[in-house]
Amino acid sequence: MVTTSGDWSNPRPNLLDIPAQFSSNLLGHFREHLAKCSEGMAKGKNYSETAGVSGQDERLKWGFGSTSKRNFADSHESELMNIFGQAATRLPFARISVAAPNVRANVDATEVEKQFQASSEDWAGQSGNAENVLGHHLIETADKTRREFRFRGMGDDSVLQTIHLKDTRQPLERAVDSFYSRFFPLGYPNSVSEGYLVYSQYRAVQHFASAVLSVLSTQSLLFAAGLRPTPAQATIVSWVLKDGMQHIGKLICSSMGARMDSEPKRWRIFADVMYDVGAGLEVISPLCPQHFLTVAGLANMAKGMALVSARATRLPVYSSFAREGNLSDLYAKGEAISTLSNVFGLGVGIQLASTVCATIQGKLLIAPVLSAIHLYSVAQEMRAAPINTLNGQRTAMLVADFLKTGEVSKPVDLRYRERLILPVGLQQESGNVRVGASLLKTVSKPSVLSELKKSFGNERFLLNFSDQRTDLVLHQSATGEDAVRGWLLAAYACQLAHKTDQRSDGHGDDSHGFGLKKAAALRDAYEKTEQSLPALLEGLRENGWHTHLFLEGSGYRAVW
Known part of the structure; x- marks a missing residue:
């Protein structure tokens, strides 16, 4: 899709996601395109072209002189698709932009150059060179490294020059970009299916509530066993109490794999219901200390069923979001969100266990609230997942x-x-x-x-x-x-x-x-x-x- 836009007065590149490792094929096509556009640039034409790269949904943007001319942009639509539709899609991802500053009589070329915050100027063509201003700038960002690629000249005589740039982003902008790079798949949102953000938000809330509830339930178990642990001890001992009857629960659910393939979202909700049943049994265990082993065993069996169901349905759900074969990236980022939420949840759980939930009455009051938040979140999380298998x-x-x-x-x-x-009935x-x-x-x-x-x-x-x-x-x-x-x-x-x-x-x-x-x-x-x-x-x-x-x-x- 090629569109035109008005005056591009801000020469600062607008970072967009496209492949950033340039092959010789792509460079050749780009030089050829610049040669064809040289006449239009010399006449001071201005347009902004956006070309969707096939298979990846990335975009490139160009800027020229002062007046917008749609017919000039439209004439290059098929050409742009041919240039970037094949050579770019086979290349790795990074964040990149393509931009050229406006060319006007009252714009000083030196000021234009300063916009790019170059750390050195050890390349040919200084700020006083008009051809330098007319040349296209490609800004590549990979993690903390930013480089500018500049084409000088036209046709076969064009030369690609590289210069490292300072990171001029504000601290908040850097923090947001860093968060997205660590907790969202590469190329987000174009690399995932619709609904992934909602899924991730409720997944974070779900794991947070689950972690808080686990601290409270483990502390209750230790009270029922006659111990008086600190909240920190409850977090550690939970690793010991997860065995035993839990293996029986795992065996029960392991025979239902075909049903989980057919209805992964239903069984994912079942997993969290069973987890909350297990946590609830642990919370009430101090009320019946004489039956401690029975209650603790049933709780761990329920959690074992939850563990198998959750793990078995995880990949089908992630697969529904993978648009570009990026299943491993989705899985890794999803686990990162879960881990971060669990860490915060454990911290809040320890605080609650030391204050409001220090008594069994406090736990009986808070645990149902946490369970409701937990189950509501997982239900919304599953509703956001667009499962694409037929059942x-x-x-x-x-x-x-x-x-x-x-x-x-x-x-x-x-x-x-x-x-x-609810059960699925017949549809007339x-x-x-x-x-x-x-x-x-x-x-x-x-x-x-x-x-x-x-x-x-x-x-x-x-x-x-x-x-x-x-x-x-x-x-x-x-x-x-x-x-x-x-x-x-x-x-x-x-x-x-x-x-x-x-x-x-x-x-x-x-x-x-x-x-x-x-x-x-x-x-x-x-x-x-x-x-x-x-x-x-x-x-x-x-x-x-x-x-x-x-x-x-x-x-x-x-x-x-």
Whole structure:
């Protein structure tokens, strides 16, 4: 996208994220572009061009003389994309800007040079040289190092010169930039999906509340055991008390991995609920000291279940934010946020344990508040995550939206509509489809199975229509596209059966015999499916959905 802007009166570079290690290919293209633009620069034309670099969303900006001319900028749109769309995307990241100071009669070239705060001037072309002012400046920033790259000359005779710059940023600006570089992925916000900031904010609050609660619960455990520890001792001893029954909790949850793949956000919330259950048992343990071992064991078992669930669902959630293959960077920065929040939380917990929560009454008052903050934060954190894998709930919403609007929803469109706590029911708009049921429960007798196999031929799914729902049975080798095809077919069959019902008796009644009407509408439903399925699948792929697999959780698949 190329746009024009007015006078660029401030020659100070505006730092923007683009690749900063220049290959000879990129330098050659840049020199060629400068040569082509030399005529326009000599005439004092002024425009600001912004070119999106393909695959990375970075931008470059140029500034020239005094008057804006849109037609001059528009004529270079395809050229700019060709220059920076390929050579730049293969290069590492750093913060860089491209800028040229304005050229006016009343601007002293020496003053223009001072804007860049050069630490030395040991390069050719001093401030009095007009060509020096007309040349383009590229400012590269990597951590605390800033360098200026300047092109002198035009065409094949242009020379790239380098000079180190002083860091003229204000302390607050440096602190903010340092914070972002340490706690947010490289290239943020362009390198992550929508919702990552909300996710990170609530993740910090969640870990803070969890850390405070852990100090209070551990101190209560030690009181129940007959000890009188200081708050600092409670933090240390917590490492000893985490074993034992915790391993049993880990084993219980380790067998539910497939369900966690299908519903990572639901199971992440489950993990924090179990953690708070464990912390709550530890808080009330002084009230029943005679049952200390039992209460402490159950608390650690709950925390063991929480630990496995949280770790198993972490990567699917992070993967939903990774737009540029930067999963490791996302994971590292997410753990940095968690660690920082935990450190602050432990400090606040120690203070509370020494004051307000020094008694069991104080803990019983504060612990529910911390738990509420903790669970609310993790719920909002999970709602912000745009999971892009197909499961029963998300596929039902996708098909329903497609039938209603003709458009394919994006992962970010569904994130706040997913049910994360309450059970997921059937959706009438998408055909009341139930996926993953056992074949023994779906098919009542062998003759029905034989008839279904004959009806669906070489499909990698079977649809068994009943009055209240449609059971979708997936073949062992079925992909996400097969599941979407079967779901769309079932939805069209249900839609056509409703129309038949309305024509026959004036109202849509899902009473006895409606399943037979859906089966009778199968041929027409197939025709509608063949017409609209390509657009649906193409839209899913374009919007970032993973159509190569379908995650049914604990559901069954069959081989026939």
